[in-house]
Amino acid sequence: xxxxxxxxxxxxxxxPVLAQERIxxxxxxxxxxxxxxxxxxxxxxxxxxxxxxxxKRTSAPNVREVHxxxxxxxxxxxxxxxxxxxxxxxxxxxxxxxxxxxxxxxxGAIHTQGQPSLLGVNAALLNDLSxxxxxxxxxxxxxxxxxxxxxxxAGIIDFSGINERGDFxxxxxxxxxxGMAARLRFSIAAAKKHDVLLIDEALATGDKGxxxxxxxxxxxxxxxxxxxxxxxxxxSSVRDTCERTIWLESGxxxxxxxxxxxxxxxxxxxxxx
Amino acid sequence: MATTALVDxxxxxxxxxxxxxxxxxxxxxxxxxxxYSRRLWAYRHFIAAYANAKLVASYSNAKLGQLWQVxxxxxxxxxxxxxxGVVLAQNENIPNxxxxxxxxxxxxxxxxxxxxxxxxxxxGNLGLIRALHFPRASLPLSTTVTQFQQLLASMVVLIGIVxxxxxxxxxxxxxLVPALxxxxxxxxxxxxxxxxxxxxxxxxxxxxxxxxxxxMYGSGVLYSVSLFERLPGxxxxxxxxxxxxxxxxxxxxxxxxxxPLLNESLTQLWLVGAAWAVVGGIGGFIYFWRGEQEYxxx
Numbered sequence: 001x002x003x004x005x006x007x008x009x010x011x012x013x014x015x016p017v018l019a020q021e022r023i024x025x026x027x028x029x030x031x032x033x034x035x036x037x038x039x040x041x042x043x044x045x046x047x048x049x050x051x052x053x054x055x056k057r058t059s060a061p062n063v064r065e066v067h068x069x070x071x072x073x074x075x076x077x078x079x080x081x082x083x084x085x086x087x088x089x090x091x092x093x094x095x096x097x098x099x100x101x102x103x104x105x106x107x108g109a110i111h112t113q114g115q116p117s118l119l120g121v122n123a124a125l126l127n128d129l130s131x132x133x134x135x136x137x138x139x140x141x142x143x144x145x146x147x148x149x150x151x152x153x154a155g156i157i158d159f160s161g162i163n164e165r166g167d168f169x170x171x172x173x174x175x176x177x178x179g180m181a182a183r184l185r186f187s188i189a190a191a192k193k194h195d196v197l198l199i200d201e202a203l204a205t206g207d208k209g210x211x212x213x214x215x216x217x218x219x220x221x222x223x224x225x226x227x228x229x230x231x232x233x234x235x236s237s238v239r240d241t242c243e244r245t246i247w248l249e250s251g252x253x254x255x256x257x258x259x260x261x262x263x264x265x266x267x268x269x270x271x272x273x
Numbered sequence: 274m275a276t277t278a279l280v281d282x283x284x285x286x287x288x289x290x291x292x293x294x295x296x297x298x299x300x301x302x303x304x305x306x307x308x309y310s311r312r313l314w315a316y317r318h319f320i321a322a323y324a325n326a327k328l329v330a331s332y333s334n335a336k337l338g339q340l341w342q343v344x345x346x347x348x349x350x351x352x353x354x355x356x357x358g359v360v361l362a363q364n365e366n367i368p369n370x371x372x373x374x375x376x377x378x379x380x381x382x383x384x385x386x387x388x389x390x391x392x393x394x395x396x397g398n399l400g401l402i403r404a405l406h407f408p409r410a411s412l413p414l415s416t417t418v419t420q421f422q423q424l425l426a427s428m429v430v431l432i433g434i435v436x437x438x439x440x441x442x443x444x445x446x447x448x449l450v451p452a453l454x455x456x457x458x459x460x461x462x463x464x465x466x467x468x469x470x471x472x473x474x475x476x477x478x479x480x481x482x483x484x485x486x487x488x489m490y491g492s493g494v495l496y497s498v499s500l501f502e503r504l505p506g507x508x509x510x511x512x513x514x515x516x517x518x519x520x521x522x523x524x525x526x527x528x529x530x531x532x533p534l535l536n537e538s539l540t541q542l543w544l545v546g547a548a549w550a551v552v553g554g555i556g557g558f559i560y561f562w563r564g565e566q567e568y569x570x571x
Binding site for chain 1: 401
């Protein structure tokens, strides 16, 4: 715990020094993101109808467009930790995925320094495969070299703590509890070093012991990364980690400023609803 | 904006100018074709590991496990032999009909299963695509590799069948190796093509089985290719250049002593087979690369 306080202090003290020459790492310029969602089968899904749609190049009737982010602009600088807050479905996670280059923007543009990495618990893995194999596959998918993967694999499994109750690493992931699976996913994602780091709700994973370990890990990652974005519904963790906060509501940027001011306004808004 | 106003040299710049001044790049920008190929090469270990993982996962719930890799083609061959060899008696003018049928069936099945799996290689992996950043062509390519591994298992079965039905083991059999490699490259191209199409229109997977069945009837898998000679001239020529018929005839030429063949000239078979591999492989890759930014939109 003492280490924790110390590290946070250092991070906040270091900021004014960096602020003298501010180098932008992420520039979001009037970004609009529109999703296409399939509502599921609602008739008209016969092969003949499908073929006709293919030929005419019209979209299926059961597709709905969701305008998730509506014209957001901001600039993030090196050394900043920025919190993203807002109610469920306000477009926070979508915006992070667009910054990571995983979702395309429909209008506007997002410019980034290097390749931002998204650290989430939802990274899809193969449930029919053992935890060990998933570790290898996940690391390779993040672009690691096989030698590096071989070196890190044991450490990742130790960190996730899935072997605390017997040898689970060699069992298929479908036999894991949801907490165990989430812990393993986080451990894989956190094994790599990142330039711009985007963290999506990853701090709320698992039991107390794991949460402590993962907060420590995120702090280490932050020290190595240029800019950190944190999406969270836990305002306390945003307050602890970020000095600047952006508040999104229904895809629109409501407020951008020092964490304390933004959270105060957000809380007033949430209570008045 | 309040935050940008603090920075002296950057004041008054638009967001785009600010990004350009500091050399920032557009997120998720499509790399050049050369750069994309280079990145894909760096991901070769992922492609191999993912293909392997899929192969293991596909049988992990079955009691007989990996044995199905051999049992599936064997059962398939038995069913078709029953219908086309015994019930419809198509085998009268074909020496070693069992060998003829299974060769055609296994070679065709390589492309068929690759294409069917490839249609969903993007749309079925949206979770992975939306979570991690990697060259998307890794997914269709690993589908092709998985199917190639399946093919190797069914080739063991095929060689067993062909030997049991009395074909001699000759040097000609070595031709099977380049023929299968050409087909694998062609398949990779087709899989890349349908992967992009299937990513846009996820209903493509409803139509694909019909297309593949039509293709099968046009490839002389189940009956003698001499039936095609009764077609009008232009149609026969069309069938002669059908890539799958070409790959099947190459395999039949390699394994069987006296197979009925539509293409008389072996040189032409090799040339057409190689041309399809080059055109399909490169064309499919370029087509897929051009859509790189769109995968993951849903």
